[in-house]
Amino acid sequence: MRTTAITNRLSDLGGAKWGLHFRAVRLAAQGHDIVQLTIGEPDTPPPAALIDAASDAMRAGRTTYSKGEGEDGLRDALATRYAARVGRAVTPEQIMCFPGTQTALFTVLMGIAEAGDEVLVGDPMYATYEGVVRASGANVVPVPLRAEYGFRLNADDLAARITPRSRAILINTPHNPTGAVLSAEDIAALGRLARAHDLWIVSDEVYDELIHDDTPFVSPLSFPELAERTIVVSSISKSHAAPGFRSGWCVGPEAFTAALLPLSETMLFGNQPFIADMTEKAIRDGSQVAPGMRERYAARAAYLADRLAAESPLRVLPPSAGMFAMINVAGTGMDGEAYANHLLDHAGVAVMPGASFGATLKDWVRLALTVPDADIARACDRMVAHAAALIQPA
Numbered sequence: 037m038r039t040t041a042i043t044n045r046l047s048d049l050g051g052a053k054w055g056l057h058f059r060a061v062r063l064a065a066q067g068h069d070i071v072q073l074t075i076g077e078p079d080t081p082p083p084a085a086l087i088d089a090a091s092d093a094m095r096a097g098r099t100t101y102s103k104g105e106g107e108d109g110l111r112d113a114l115a116t117r118y119a120a121r122v123g124r125a126v127t128p129e130q131i132m133c134f135p136g137t138q139t140a141l142f143t144v145l146m147g148i149a150e151a152g153d154e155v156l157v158g159d160p161m162y163a164t165y166e167g168v169v170r171a172s173g174a175n176v177v178p179v180p181l182r183a184e185y186g187f188r189l190n191a192d193d194l195a196a197r198i199t200p201r202s203r204a205i206l207i208n209t210p211h212n213p214t215g216a217v218l219s220a221e222d223i224a225a226l227g228r229l230a231r232a233h234d235l236w237i238v239s240d241e242v243y244d245e246l247i248h249d250d251t252p253f254v255s256p257l258s259f260p261e262l263a264e265r266t267i268v269v270s271s272i273s274k275s276h277a278a279p280g281f282r283s284g285w286c287v288g289p290e291a292f293t294a295a296l297l298p299l300s301e302t303m304l305f306g307n308q309p310f311i312a313d314m315t316e317k318a319i320r321d322g323s324q325v326a327p328g329m330r331e332r333y334a335a336r337a338a339y340l341a342d343r344l345a346a347e348s349p350l351r352v353l354p355p356s357a358g359m360f361a362m363i364n365v366a367g368t369g370m371d372g373e374a375y376a377n378h379l380l381d382h383a384g385v386a387v388m389p390g391a392s393f394g395a396t397l398k399d400w401v402r403l404a405l406t407v408p409d410a411d412i413a414r415a416c417d418r419m420v421a422h423a424a425a426l427i428q429p430a
Contacts, residue, residue, distance in 0.1 A: 042171055049167045053392040056376055060386030071385045071415040072407070076212075076359040078277035079332065079406040080325050086278060089317045093310035102306035104297055106133025106285065110312040113319040118268075118287055122258045129290045132300060133307045133315075135282040137242050140269040142168045143303070144286050145204075147296045148236050148267075149174035153203040158189045160394035162212045162240070174203065180396045183353065187214035187362075191225035198229065204236035205229075210243040210253070213393050213402045214362050215337075215355020217247060220254045227262045237266045242284075245275040245326040247357040248334035257287065264289050274359070276318045277325045283307055283315040329359070333405040336412045337361045340403070343416050348423040359406050362390065366399040368426045376401050383422040385415045 057074040064070040105111065111128035119126040134140040141164075149155055151173030157165050159178035169176045177197050181187040189207060205226060209218040218226075230237050237256045244253050256266045271284030284307075286293070306312070333355075340361055341352035349367025365375040372390040379385050379401075390397025405412070 041173075045170045045173070046167055049170070053163055056380060056386065056389060060380055063380070063384075069384050070380070071411055071418065073404045073411075073415060074386050074388050076404040076406050077279060078274060078325070078329060078359070079408070080277045080329065082276060082278040082281070083324050085321070085324075086276065086281075086314050086318055090281070090310050090314040093313040098309040098313055100309060102133075102309050102312065104301040104305045105293065106131065106306040107309055107312035107316070110285075110307075110316040110319070113316045114285055114287070117319055118257065121255065122263075124260065126287065127290065130293055131285055131287050132293050132296060133283070133285045133312065134300070135284065135304065135307055136273060136279075137240065137269050137271040137284040138164060138168075139282075139304075140271070140284045140286045141238070141240065142171065143296060143300050144238055144267050144269060144288075145169055145172045145174070145206075147292070147299055148172075148238070149203045152201060154199060154201045155204045155206055156194060156197060156202060156235075157206045158187075158208070158211070160187075160213055160390065160397045161206075162208060163393060165206060165208075169206070175201075177202070178394060178396075181211075181214065181216070181394075182396070183364075187211065187216040187353070188218055188222055189226065191222070191229055194226060195229055198233050198235075202233060202235055204238055206238045206240070207256070208240040209255075210241075210247060210357030212243065212358055213360050213388075213390075213397075214353065215248075215358040215360060217251050217356045218254065220252075223254055223256050223259065223262075227256060227259055230262065230265055235265065237262060239266060239268045241268055241270045242274050243358045244270065245323055246330055246333065246359065248330055248337070249356060251356050267292065272315055272318050275323045275326050277329070278318070281311055281314065283311050332409075333359050336405045336409065339409075339412060340416060344419065347420045349427060350419060350423055359404060361403045361405055362397070363387070363401050363403055364399055365401055368423055370426070371398050372401045373398070378426075379419065379422055382425075383418040385418050385422075 111131045149172040153174040158181045267288035273279040344350040351364040353362045376389040388402040390400030
């Protein structure tokens, strides 16, 4: 069977990273009592008003083809939102709509990188980043995100890995899996490097409304001197608890989106009109569910951090944002991969090995905060007992 170079580039990027998750799902299906904390998905349904908006739009005939760049009303709503955020004009012509952040990111990377190029990405990274970069033909250059720096991308670490083949910096703020939020100073330093080396900045901001505390959210799009080299990708999946609607977008320079449009049109023509109408309402009205999610995720992370620090050798890095908590398991004598598998087999708790997201997290696991408080407490009970059994003297 003959396949293409792109399938070869992606052949080792399938579901292997999620092996423990799938094993936990099988165990649960067989009747085992498993606390499932591997996958993060909003713990609340989409607001009824958004479901009604999509339904009303379908009944009103909004089931036709869309414009390739997206529906005018949604692009206008997004332009208004981003203009208010950055304090200067953002035009609808800077915006393209896609079925989710993932599609936006894939198309953007295909538009800025190709064979022989390099894209600098913080390690750890969201699980699909390596795939979208390698799909373009470019190579991922991991930049270690150090725990002592709060897992934020450090400009000195980035600078050491820039080469003549570098084409872009892919950032994720707030960050999955660590929950780190880049500061204005962080972004300014990264921006100086981008300008000095003529690099694009691609900023995945899907968690921008899930910051737990009063840490300010800052986008590179907010810096006028970076506007012509910044492309933001985002969606309503997290902010509005609407991942299944698959409604995302990118924001970039007008010349870039114009150049990207023919590429997008080879795959799709914008997002579905009825989903665009629902998304326009979501953007114009603001999220009614994000405040509650922020509060719940922060409280669960704090509970985990306090209990595990007091009762076990496990140490939680409290996230500043997002829906996950990172736990350092080095005190158990195991790395994250061994610990996660042992925890599943002996305590019935499923967490993701940190190494699934990059080599930097080999001594860590990622735990989803998107389950009821009672399940978090039950998992914590089991993790404390499990750790005690691990470190008992022979």
